[in-house]
Amino acid sequence: MLSIAIPVAFALLTAAQLLNLYRLLKGPTLLDRILALDTMYIDAIAMFILMGVFFHSAVYFEAALIIAVMGFIGTVATSKFLMRGDILE
């Protein structure tokens, strides 16, 4: 069962990443690109979790946690910069 489910989930996540990449490259405004990057790192966390199940290894969770923290900080910093013209006031 898992040997079917894991490739299906990988295929769906890859298609999702490609759609995000389209929005990242084309996006009419700067905020669309920021949103696409935000979605891409969340999907990357999902891919890392899936790889942890696939390779039966718990190493991937620390990487996923670091991606989560860094992506959140990046999104907040860029949108705050767009809002105020400054990150730390």
Place this chain on the structure above:
Amino acid sequence: MTFVIELLVSFFLVMGAFFAMAGSIGSFRLPDFFSRLHGPTKSTTLGVGAMAIASAIYFSFHGEGISFHEVLITLFLFITAPVSAHFLAKAALHQGLHRKESSPETSRKSTDR
């Protein structure tokens, strides 16, 4: 017992990937920024949550002891995703982006009148 666990893990994995895909389709197709904002920030968070549940079940039954790392990731994402969406929406308002006027809802209202 093992088959039930495997079925549960497979179901949550495919469900999580499906919701991540649905959010990206929303970001791909919707017409303006504010409607594009709500697709990925909700459904992608749900997708990652379902995937973390699947991974927690899998490693609780195949590893040693109960596994809690994934719950940490889920908790962090559930706290931070609304915050970053709120910041993006505030930045969009500050930049003066508006919703597209020719969305289906408004055009239907104008034809009804």
